[in-house]
Amino acid sequence: MLNTIPKIMMKKGLLVSLLVALNHLVVMPVQAQTCQSLVSDLARYQSDAQQGSYRFANNAGDAVLDIPEAQSYSAYIRATQALIFARNPKARLPCELETKVSALLPSKPIQVADYVAPFELTHPNNQKAILLIHGLTDSPFTFHSLAADLYAQGYDVRTMLLPGHGTAASDLKETDYRDWQQHVRYAISRTASDYSDFAVLGYSTGAALATTEIAARRPDNLAALVLVAPATQSHSEKAWLAKWLDWLPWVDWVDKAADLDLAKYESFPLHAVTLVEQAMADMREASLPASLPTLVIASDVDATINSQVTYQLLSRWAQARTAPLALRVYAPDTLTALPESIDVTEVTTLNGVIDMSHIGFLNPPDHPYYGKAGVFRNCDTYLDDITAFAHCKTTDTPHFGERSQANLAAHTPLIRVSFNPDYDPMTTQLVTFLGKAMQ
Template sequence: MLNTIPKIMMKKGLLVSLLAALSQLAVMPVQAQTCQDLVTDLARYQSDAQLGSYRFANDVGEAVLDIPEAQSYSAYIRATQALIFARNPKARLPCELATKVSALLPSQPTQVADYVAPFELTHPNNQKAVLLIHGLTDSPFTFHTLAADLYAQGYDVRTMLLPGHGTAASDLKETDYRDWQQHVRYAISRTASDYSDFAVLGYSTGAALATTEIAARRPDNLAALVLVAPATQSHSEKAWLAKWLDWLPWVDWVDKAADLDLAKYESFPLHAVTLVEQAMADMREASLPASLPTLVIASDVDATINSQVTYQLLSRWAQARTAPLALRVYAPDALTALPESIDITEVSTLDGVIDMSHIGFLNPPEHPYYGKTGVFRNCDAYLDDTRAFTHCKTTDTPHFGERSQANLAEHTPLIRVSFNPDYDPMTTQLVEFLGKAMQ
C-alpha cells in the first residue's frame, strides 16, 4: 500500500500525520442509530471513553440560562429545550421509549432531547402542584414514571433542569453554585405564584438545594417537602479537597467515561464536586420550618451518600417538631437511636434485589430504560476490566444491588440497581403523605 502513496506523502511529518489519522478512523465508533443502540454496542464504551465523543457540549450559545423572575414556566421550558438542542451532542439522536410521561406530553418524544428536557403536566383549572428537582449528573428523565403517577392523582407536575445538566458533562465546569440556587429559587417561587398549594420533591442534590432554599424562604403556600436520598454528606473523606484542587488548571476530571446513558452523565468534572460539596454543607446547616410536613426516603446502604449523617440531620429536625416528619428507609437491619417522633417505615427486603442503591428509588422494575429488563445496565464497577464489564452487560443471571465492596465481593456480576421493587408501596405512602398535607 505504501508504494501507491505519492512521493510527497513519504516525507516523515506527513507520513506520521497520515498514520495517526488512519489510526483514529480505526477506533472511531460507528454512529449509533438510536439511543438504545448507544448502550447495547459494547465496543463503543472503550472508544467513546477515549475519544470523549459525548463528554463535551457543543460550543453553541451559553451553558447557563439567565431566567427573568417574571418568566412564565412554559417560557422557561421552551428556553431550556432550545439550550439542550444547541449544546447536547446527543440531542437529535432518535429515541423512543414507552415511559408513562411520554404518553402525556403534548407531542410524542422522538429524540434524546425530548427525554432530558424539563416538562410540566397540567389539568384544567387545577390549583395543586408538585415540583420535582433532579440530582447531580441527572435530568428530568428520572421522573418519567413518578410524574405521571402524581398526575394521575390529580396534581399538576413540574420538573426543572439544574444548570449544567441535560447537555454534556463539560457544562458542569461552566456552572456556578449560584446558578443552581437561582434556578431552584425561580422554580419554587414561580410555582408558589401559580398555585394555591404545592409540594416540592427533591432527589439527591436536588433535595439539598430545595431544603436550603425552603429553609431560607418558605412560601406560605408550600404544603409539604419530600426528600429522596438527600445529599447530606458523601462517603468520600477527601471530597472537601475538591475546592482547592479545582484551582489547578491540569486537574479537570474525576472520571472520564463514555457518557452513553441517554439521560445521566457518566463523566464527572472536578468542579462538580465543589458544587455538590457546597450544596451538602448548606443542607447540613439548614433548619426546616417545624410546621412543614416532611417525608424522607433513604437507603441505609447508600454508597454515594452517608445515610448516618442524614439520620443525624433528621434527629435535629425532629426537635420541637409541630408537623409530621416521616422516614421510609431501605435497611437490611433495624435502625436504632432515632427519635420516636419520627414516623419510620423500614423496608428490609426487596424482591430480586440485594439492597437499594442511590440511583434506584424512582424507577419501577418495568421501566423501559432503567428497569430490570430495561435497555441500560449500570456496570461501572467493571469499567477497568473488559471481560467482566462485558459479562455484566450481557449475562442472563445478574445480581442487582448497591455498588458496595461487600456486594462486589459476594455477587458476580453485580449491576448497580437502577430500579425499585418497592416502587408501588413507596408511591402509595408518598401519595397518602401529600394528600394529608394538601387537604
C-alpha cells in the same frame, strides 16, 4: 525492473480492493444509531471513555440560562429546550421509549432532547402542584414514572433542569453554585405564584438545594416537602479538598466514562464536586420550618451519601416539630434509635435485589430504560476489564444491588440497581402523605 512489476501489480490490486471497499461503504445504507442501540454497542464504551465523544458540550450559546423572575414556566421550558438542542451532542439522536410520561406530553418524544428536557403535566383549572427537582449528573428523565403517577392522582407536575445538566458533563465546569440556587429559587417561587397549594420533591442534590431554599424562604402556600436520598454528606473523606484542587488547571476530571447513558452523565468533572460539597454543607446547616410536613426516603446502604448523617439531621429537625416528619428507609438491619417523633417505615427486603442503591429509588422494575429488563445496565465498575464488562452487560443471571465492596466481593457480576422493587408501596406512602398535607 522485472522484480518491481509484481510489487506494482500488488499495490494496484490493493488500491482496487480499497476503492471497492470504500464504494461498498458508500453504497450500503448505514443503520442509524439510537439511544437504545448506543448503550448496546459494547465496543464503544472503552473507546468513548478514552475519546470523550459525548463528554463535551457543543460550543453554541451560553451554558447557563439567565431566567427573569417574571418569566412564565412554559417560557422557561422552551428556553431550556433550546439550550439542550444547541449544546447537547446527543440531542437529536433518535430515541423512542414508552415511558409513563411520554404518552402525556404535548408531542411524542422522538429524540434524546425530548427526554432530558424539563416538562410539566397540567389538568384544566387545577390549583395543586408538585415540583420535582433532580440530582447531580441527572435530568428530568428520572421522573418519567413518578411524575405520571402523581399526575394520575390529580396533581399538576413540574420538573426543572439544574444548570450544567441535560447537555454534556463539561457544562458542569461552566456552572456556579449561584446558578443552581437561582434556578431552584425561580422554580419554587414561580410555582408558588401559579398555584394555591404545592409541594416540592427533591432527589439527591435536588433535595439539598430545595431544603436550603425552603429553609431560607418558605412560601406560605408550600404544603409539604419530600426528600429522596438527600445529599447530606458523601462517604468520601477527601471530598473537601476538591475546592482547592479545582484551582489547578491540569486537574479537571474525577471520572472519565463513556457518557452513553441517554439521560445521566457518566463522566464527572472535579468542579462538580465543589458544587455538590457546597450544597451538602448548606443542607446540613439548614433548619426546616417545624410546621412543614416532611417525608424522607433513604437507603441505609447508600454508597454515595452517608445515611448516618441524614439520620442525624432528621434527629435535629425532629426537635420541637409541630408537623409530621416521616422516614421510609431501605435497611437490611434494624436502625439505631431515632426520635419517637419520626414516623419510621423500615423496608428490610427487596424482591430480586440485594439492597437499594442511590440511583434506584424512582424507577419501577418495568421501567423501559433503567428497569430490571431495561435497555441500560450500570456496569461501570468493570469498565477497565472489557471481558467482565461485557459479561455484566449481557448475562442472563445478574445480581442487582448497591455498588459496595461487600456486594462486589460476594456477587459477580454486580449491576448497580437502577430500579426499585418497592416502587409501588413507596409511591402509595408518598401519595398518602401528600394527600394529608394538601387536603
